[in-house]
Amino acid sequence: MKKFFALLLSLALMATLLVGCGGGDKETAKTDDATKTETKQEEKKEEEAPAASESKTVKVGIAIYKFDDNFMTLYREELERYFKEDLSNDEVTYEVTVVDGKNDQAEQTNQIQTFIADKYDVIIANLVQSSAASTVVNMCKDADIPVIFINREPTAEDLDLWDKVAYVGADARQSGTMQGEIIYDLPDHGDLNGDGKVSYVMVIGDPENVDAQYRTEFSIKALKDKGVEVEELVAQRGDWDQAKGQEIVAAALTQYGDQIEVVFCNNDAMALGARQAIEAAGRVVGENIYLVGVDALEEVVAYVESGHITGTVLNDHVGQAQTAADVAIKAVNGETLEKNYTVDYVKVTK
Numbered sequence: 001m002k003k004f005f006a007l008l009l010s011l012a013l014m015a016t017l018l019v020g021c022g023g024g025d026k027e028t029a030k031t032d033d034a035t036k037t038e039t040k041q042e043e044k045k046e047e048e049a050p051a052a053s054e055s056k057t058v059k060v061g062i063a064i065y066k067f068d069d070n071f072m073t074l075y076r077e078e079l080e081r082y083f084k085e086d087l088s089n090d091e092v093t094y095e096v097t098v099v100d101g102k103n104d105q106a107e108q109t110n111q112i113q114t115f116i117a118d119k120y121d122v123i124i125a126n127l128v129q130s131s132a133a134s135t136v137v138n139m140c141k142d143a144d145i146p147v148i149f150i151n152r153e154p155t156a157e158d159l160d161l162w163d164k165v166a167y168v169g170a171d172a173r174q175s176g177t178m179q180g181e182i183i184y185d186l187p188d189h190g191d192l193n194g195d196g197k198v199s200y201v202m203v204i205g206d207p208e209n210v211d212a213q214y215r216t217e218f219s220i221k222a223l224k225d226k227g228v229e230v231e232e233l234v235a236q237r238g239d240w241d242q243a244k245g246q247e248i249v250a251a252a253l254t255q256y257g258d259q260i261e262v263v264f265c266n267n268d269a270m271a272l273g274a275r276q277a278i279e280a281a282g283r284v285v286g287e288n289i290y291l292v293g294v295d296a297l298e299e300v301v302a303y304v305e306s307g308h309i310t311g312t313v314l315n316d317h318v319g320q321a322q323t324a325a326d327v328a329i330k331a332v333n334g335e336t337l338e339k340n341y342t343v344d345y346v347k348v349t350k
């Protein structure tokens with residue numbers, strides 16, 4: 001009987017111990033679960049609010065009308081440099097993609113579609129054809145992606161299509177006027193042969209482009225406004241291109257020879273071509289012919305210094321590129337945009 005009670009007692013003890021242990025296990029399990037939940041919550045918190053050191057990425061899509069353009073090459077290089085080196089910091093990284101429209105509007109429109117499909121935050125567009133602006137604005141508006149036009153000015157109506165659209169450029173009337181003034185400021189006002197009028201050749205960029213239209217018009221207007229009589233011998237389209245500039249001026253020199261007193265080029269690339277043609281024809285800039293361009297490419301500025309080109313006008317690609325990037329960031333941040341941001345031209349003479 002004693003043995004029986006002893007057995008009962010030890011069984012009871014064991015049971016208590018077992019229950020105790022079981023409870024302990026549960027306790028531990030509970031604590032583990034709680035830790036897991038806490039960790040999960042912490043992870044979630046991290047996802048919601050990135051740690052201070054984590055940087056935000058802003059995707060910038062830049063569509064250039066064609067890479068093979070002296071001025072736009074300088075412009076796009078500065079845009080990339082400025083976004084990457086000056087604007088990116090610990091908090092925000094600008095991921096910049098630049099594409100070559102190859103002077104083909106259909107191709108460029110596709111490139112912009114791809115930026116939209118890839119959910120870029122902002123698009124900077126140097127259109128192949130300014131007339132494509134309304135299509136591009138509507139595409140961007142549908143996707144709610146701001147678009148900043150550069151270099152080729154859209155119409156005021158196109159800019160009015162949406163409030164997240166702006167144009168950054170320079171007023172081409174100013175550059176044309178400055179070209180005319182550079183000629184007017186010469187001692188003979190451009191009338192080298194003293195026949196009472198300035199006979200000129202005009203090498204035009206792309207006539208669809210307002211830069212070409214205004215420079216052509218305002219360079220001559222500046223002379224006329226000062227009372228100078230002018231005579232147009234040749235006015236031809238050179239598509240902003242050096243080789244075409246050379247061809248046009250070579251042909252004009254063959255046809256009109258000494259009658260030509262001034263060669264106006266809508267840009268410096270074409271002025272470089274004109275300079276080659278002038279030299280090949282045995283004419284001397286500053287002595288028996290004058291030559292002006294626009295852009296102030298480094299090479300042209302050197303020719304202005306040495307007297308091989310009469311003058312040029314600085315088309316400030318640094319100022320324009322930085323303004324375009326700053327405006328793009330304003331747009332990404334939801335700030336109100338102006339329609340036009342204009343950078344001044346500067347006359348460059350010896």
Ligand code: BGC
Nearest residue numbers: 069071151211240267295315
């Ligand atoms: C520049 C030209 C350039 C053109 C491209 C003009 O503002 O002066 O050199 O070819 O823009 O659109």
